[in-house]
Amino acid sequence: MISARKWTAVFLMLLGAAACSGGGEGKSSASRTITGDVNVYSGRHYDSDIVLFDQFTEETGIRVNLIEAGGDALIERITQEAEASPADIFMTADVGILWRADQRDVFRATDNEAFNQRVPAQYRHPEGKWVGLSKRARIIIYNKEMGLPEGLETYEDLADPAYRGMICVRSSSNIYNQSLLASIIAHDGAEAAERWAEGVVANFARKPQGNDTSQIEAVAAGICRLGIVNSYYTARYKGSKDSKAAAIGEMFELFFPNQNDRGAHVNISGAGVTKHAPNAENAEKLIAFLLRDESQRAFASGNNEYPVVPGIAPEGPIAAYADFKADELPVSALGEHQAEAVGIFDRAGWP
Template sequence: EKNLFSPVQSDILEKRIPDHLRHPEGLWFGLSKRARIIIYTKADGRPEKLETYDDLADPSHKGDICMRSSSNIYNISLLASIIEHEGKEAAENWAKGVVANFARPAQGNDTANIEAVGAGECRISLVNTYYVGRMLGSENADTRAAAEKVGLIFPNQDGRGTHVNISGAGVLKHAPNRENAIRFIEFLTSDWAQLAFTEQNHEYTAVPGVSETSPVPGTDGFREDEINASALGVNQAEAVRIFDRAGWQ
């Protein structure tokens, strides 16, 4: 939107990166993914009526939910996707419903909320998968134990699929080494680089079929929301305004 990137045409990138993970005009390309999933306190059992993001706003979960701040890009991105799928009014009703179910004011990062849910301070939260993967793969026994106390739900599996956030790259208009910049992004879609994202940072590969092992132990593949990621940026400002009106600090 600031007009900093230049379009890239690359047969490799267009072949390797699915349409929904790259800008329609080639301004950027997604390179890795993390899913925004629901977690719950395993010791208390899986809560009823908790299959979709919409379910988080159900009054049956009143007083059960911990969340991080609405200023966090992961939450803004999720609400932006809800705006795109369901419209502004539905998105605002959802945000107000979730706030009404808060166990405490929004606080902490994803790791802190995993720990809070595992400790029973609240029963439900939303986190990115790679935080869970990192904790389960930690050399620290206490960190692993905290992550093992939460159950995982990939929302909307019977509908549009689970929301994913991405990391990606583009080429600036005034890049002094444009051709090498493109080659570098192409390299980041190679099997070797894609596996590095998974093995070192517990992210999902943007390139389909590269890894047969989930970066989050104990989970399998999942249906992801294939909304084009560019829509998330377009709807960000409206998402922030909705959060503010809903009282999600």
């Protein structure tokens, strides 16, 4: 059996041919036939996804052709390919990207009983255009030696002048931060969210730089006392078999905010069937496969995330940090407030 990864080079050549054929003008998806394939455009880049795709092929005989790139680049590609696009599924690692794709008319509405029964409504598009596959929390970490500052309980508290010079976080251009601020807009309103962003900027320990890994290592090194990161990044250090990473993991601890009110901010990895999918039925079969119990465990644990289907316990290092109250805000709201969040970041001077 040829793996999904090995099909990528062949699939790229097919995409090039499709792009040269006129971009979709005059070529309807109805003129194409289902070939026994399913074509996945994915913004996720994990070998564990490949293993699951290969298992799906072994079970169903449906070959998975995979293209991996950044989420925004894939949205642009699907849009340019128009009706000639071979994409059946668009998959990505943040609901903000799913929202951008929806704004570009990438998805079709799908009323799939398996999706609706398996995934809570808050992790699905209200019209069935995409569905969550795994989830993660955006949390606060703190330097163990310095300790969690007194009085810190919520995201909102991070703007308190008492925490001046303590916070490390990545750039406002990062979609994870945009989604976090979108959640604050949804809960507290735009004016309060802008005051929050201004307060956090005033509390920076350094200018935003790097990814979440950079924030973790800066907190561990004592460059900053607090960091804002996605939960799965922490699991790459906690209990790592690499001695250097494990040593860093011993120097910071996790804190889930807002446990006495709305709960910690949660985001998703998710996928939807594309508007012009030539193999839409196969696409729905693959997504349903990824929502099965055993697939959920593998899909989530491959990136130290939490399964999106209720009742399935997470595995690996993140399992030690699974007992927390999660925000019940529908994740679709994060996309709806994304543009407003970007404007607030700009006005607040958050680089």
